[in-house]
Amino acid sequence: MSRRVGRPSTPQLDRASIGAAALELVDREGALSMPALARRLGVQVSSIYHHVDGRAGVIGLVRDLVTADIDAACFAVEPWDRALDTWARTYRNAFAAHPAAVRLLATETIGGRQNLAMYAAATTGLLRAGFPVEQVMGIVVGVENFLLGAALDVSAPEVPIALDDDEAATDDLRRALAAAPSGPERSLQAFDLGLAALIEGLRALLVAEQQRQ
């Protein structure tokens, strides 16, 4: 029974298994740490550094896994407003499937160049629809701002309807809270309403733009 040391004959680690283990860890524990990840992989912490650029690299792998199911290709085959809707819903679903991962990714998800393919697809779709070139990026990022906020909202704590002793709770707020859906429906309603309003507003913007010409 000699201690295993030195390079193994067959590699024990690769980026795919590190990413998968990290996502499982985040889903299960709600947090990511290198020691916990190494434990789950049956390996020393320092081994991970041979395959990935530290914790940030691991988070990158998690991001790729979580965002893999986002459908932006729809912009090539659907009219822009329907494409925006399916893009948005797959975006939300992707993050809603991994609520804890959202917090890990939120602060570095938007605007990174990792989603170039997504931006490219959306850009093409909106340009073809007739939106002005100088506004297309703004529209895409503006919508994504909403999507990221909605993704964070999925795992937000529910506001209790009973706000008995709180001064700030007006009757109007109490009524609105009582009438609002609860559970998973709460964040879904906010998402649906916001998305519908955004698309409707963009439709109006497009009409106004086309009449100017």
Added chain:
Amino acid sequence: MSRRVGRPSTPQLDRASIGAAALELVDREGALSMPALARRLGVQVSSIYHHVDGRAGVIGLVRDLVTADIDAACFAVEPWDRALDTWARTYRNAFAAHPAAVRLLATETIGGRQNLAMYAAATTGLLRAGFPVEQVMGIVVGVENFLLGAALDVSAPEVPIALDDDEAATDDLRRALAAAPSGPERSLQAFDLGLAALIEGLRALLVAEQQRQ
């Protein structure tokens, strides 16, 4: 020169100075740690725990400071769409003034009961405008989702226009990036476009609702 130990005759710390020092620290260093905060306050780390419930408590103080300038009272004096606009802009400005703090607060800002007064004001305004009770909370949260995403976007890295060697960068994307504003204007454009679309979409929703009656 005896070592200062034991309770001081006059307290050296209070919640207000802790919060102010924490926000300064975040603004200057981009991160918050208890040791750095203690150093800045000229005090031992453990002293902070006598006034605040740990790191989470410090973050709460930072949140209160950052969000203090958000104007939700406008809902009481302006028509709903103008109120939504000023609420949104003061919201964005509040976070834009402390870009690093956004990352610290993003994962626990929305839906918390700390902003009850804000929710109350918005709720009253939207109810009076004629939005249906069961949708008012959803609308407020939906808009706030966008606002938080936009706040995160303020400090997002700029996508470089030069994407020479990248396969995913289509010509359409290159054109859109080249035509889009850069610098601080980039995130502001995304905010303006998204907010205008949201408000316009909600206007349409309200009209449809009023015609149903």
Added chain:
DNA sequence: ACCTGAACACCGTTCAAGT
């Protein structure tokens, strides 16, 4: 190339001791 184990500098929190 790839894994180990030790080392380093950090972190948040607790708590007895002091006034």
Added chain:
DNA sequence: ACCTGAACACCGTTCAAGT
């Protein structure tokens, strides 16, 4: 009540040593 200083269990990263 309020501050100290030490202690604890954690964390991310580096690096020489081994095959």
